Amino acid sequence: DVKVTQSSRYLVKRTGEKVFLECVQDMDHENMFWYRQDPGLGLRLIYFSYDVKMKEKGDIPEGYSVSREKKERFSLILESASTNQTSMYLCASNSRGGGYNEQFFGPGTRLTVL
Amino acid sequence: AQSVTQLGSHVSVSEGALVLLRCNYSSSVPPYLFWYVQYPNQGLQLLLKYTTGATLVKGINGFEAEFKKSETSFHLTKPSAHMSDAAEYFCAVRTYTDKLIFGTGTRLQVFP
Numbered sequence: 001d002v003k004v005t006q007s008s009r010y011l012v013k014r015t016g017e018k019v020f021l022e023c024v025q026d027m028d029h030e031n032m033f034w035y036r037q038d039p040g041l042g043l044r045l046i047y048f049s050y051d052v053k054m055k056e057k058g059d060i061p062e063g064y065s066v067s068r069e070k071k072e073r074f075s076l077i078l079e080s081a082s083t084n085q086t087s088m089y090l091c092a093s094n095s096r097g098g099g100y101n102e103q104f105f106g107p108g109t110r111l112t113v114l
Numbered sequence: 115a116q117s118v119t120q121l122g123s124h125v126s127v128s129e130g131a132l133v134l135l136r137c138n139y140s141s142s143v144p145p146y147l148f149w150y151v152q153y154p155n156q157g158l159q160l161l162l163k164y165t166t167g168a169t170l171v172k173g174i175n176g177f178e179a180e181f182k183k184s185e186t187s188f189h190l191t192k193p194s195a196h197m198s199d200a201a202e203y204f205c206a207v208r209t210y211t212d213k214l215i216f217g218t219g220t221r222l223q224v225f226p
Contacts, residue, residue, distance in 0.1 A: 004157070031212050040123065042204060042218040043158075050212070058213075090157055099146045099208030100165050105157035 003027075004106035006091055012112045019078040021109050023091030030096045032074035033103065034058075034066060037088040046089075049074055050096070081113045116141045116207050120217035128225050133177075133192040135220045137205030140186065146208040147188040149179055152219075153201045161203070164188060175199070200224045 007022035025032065031050050035043040045058030047066040055066050063085060067075045074093075078085055088110050092103040121136040139145055146165045150158040162173025169181040175198075179190045188205060202221045206214040 009155075033213070035216075040218060043216040045213060048211075048213055092158075094212060096212060099210075099212055099214075101212070102148065102160045102163060103158075103214060105150075105159065107155075107157045 006106040021076040023074045025093040029093035033092040034076045035090045116215045118217040126223040127195045133195045135190040137188045139207045148206040150204045
């Protein structure tokens, strides 16, 4: 059974803290994605990685950075958390294929920044 | 450029009634289209997808969608709603890479 796991389901942090969200996939996928999900806005892409150490900004990268040192792991970093980063964060992965291949999603991390 | 519009942020149906969730897209490349479902407190899972070939696509849980190029639509239907269908549904279109553009979602409520 294919799997994308995220390190935490719920996280509460304080403004200004550095926050790490971890995502691991066991499908040997080249591509990994971090999305943010907010009511009425759907899913918005934060960052995309198409290979180890390779990354591409998505639609809303401001305030975020990412790291991909190993193929199976993709980390999202909030350098200095702010209240407007309170949201649901979803990680996904798929194999390279010109948009043909479905993305597999993790269960999500609900982050609250106080 | 690619975009997706989902008409209706909330849809309510009675159990046993037809489910129709609307999705219109815009794409500058041949469209690959996806419907995902999100149950409460879970991630998204694929319901069905259209890439090439047959324009009527069947998915899991009795859902299907029809690709209509002339109408730039990919509406999701199910003949008879079940209580377990209550969830949020997202339509998505591929970009020229492996990225997807998602719609804003439609929350389906099913009443007994």
